Amino acid sequence: MTFQPEPKFTHGKAPANNATTAVLLCNLGTPDAPTAAALRTYLREFLSDPRVVEIPRLLWWCILNLIIVPFRSTKSAQKYASIWTPDGSPLKIWTEKQAILLQGWLGEAGHRVTVRYAMCYTTGEVCPSIPTQLDKFKAEGISRVLILPAYPQYSSTTTAAVFDQVYNWASKVRSVPELRFVNRYHDDTGYIFALEKSVRKQWQINGKPNFDQIGNKSDMLVMSFHGIPERSLHLGDAYHCECYKTARLLGEALGLSATQYKVTFQSRLGRAKWLQPYTEPTVIAMAKSGVKRIDVICPGFNCDGLETLEEVNMEVRHAFTAAGGQSFNYIPCLNDDSAWLSALTSITQKHLSGWPTQAIDAAALKTMRDEALKAGAKD
DSSP states (O other): OOOBOOOOOOTTOOOGGGOSEEEEEEEEEOOSSSSHHHHHHHHHHHHHOTTTOOSOHHHHHHHIIIIIHHHHHHHHHHHHHHHOBTTBOHHHHHHHHHHHHHHHHHHHTTOOOEEEEEEEEOOSSSSOBHHHHHHHHHHTTOOEEEEEESOSSOOTTTHHHHHHHHHHHHTTBSSOOEEEEOOOOTTOHHHHHHHHHHHHHHHHHHOOOOTTOSGGGSOEEEEEEEOOBHHHHHTTOOHHHHHHHHHHHHHHHTTOOTTSEEEEEEOOOSSSOBSSSBHHHHHHHHHHTTOOEEEEEOTTOSSOOIIIIIIIIIIIHHHHHHTTOOEEEEEOOOTTOHHHHHHHHHHHHHHHTTSOOSOOOHHHHHHHHHHHHHTTOOO
């Protein structure tokens, strides 16, 4: 096996940003543009990952390339076009902004680290890929990398897919940096507080829902998480349990009883049974039973994107009002909220513990260089 060439090393040379530690904030991915051509490329890469779809490869190849990609790309492009901004994909914008702000918050806390973002599924032309960013870290003299997925709840379909890309990259590198991975933070107190704060902010704007009406007509808080196949739960994926723990902790923080909020799952793909209850049928049933108002939050998404802005705030909103609901209040994702950035900083600091995150002293670098040359190293 041939490994990738190593970047040139110079004894005593300070790394870029005068830091040897980095954080890579990883999100799912987004197409380069809201076009059918871009969606064909994106869907083919995303849905080809066996972490995402666990179906025999040959059978799935036929379904994906002969049915899904040809017939779904145009429709998906229209959905992306409905949320696209002049600066591009919202998911890309928010993920990049979080990485920039996280580096600043860590700097304020005394940590000299490099923070960048990457997408798990990307062409690399608009959003950087995980291997590309890891290559850049090595070239800049980074020797320690913390992998921070943008997924609070662990799932083999998301978190592990990020880790797979890191493992695959490391298998092709001669000198592998120290690596750490954040598996989950679904019950982190700062994360729960940020969610609570975002709900209460919405209530300040629209008023608190009336949770005390009689029967099935009380207002409801709906917590919609991304779905995964139910089969994954039975095979040992912890995602379902972690979603419910997040929901319980958020409900408790808001002072709600278990009957005043509802956990649902969205974004089902295909005909297989996924985690239930499904979001859209649930809110339709609520409206038909007499519920007039629902507030909807998506705790599993740290950044707004297609699944929240289009699927929930457009499609689910329409389904609820068409079925007789009167008030639908979408609660935005945490995005660049200060409470969330504080939580993300705290989570990152915990996982950086024990690693040197201060700026490298120039005198120490000179000493290292002198000792290396004295021992026979070549300049």
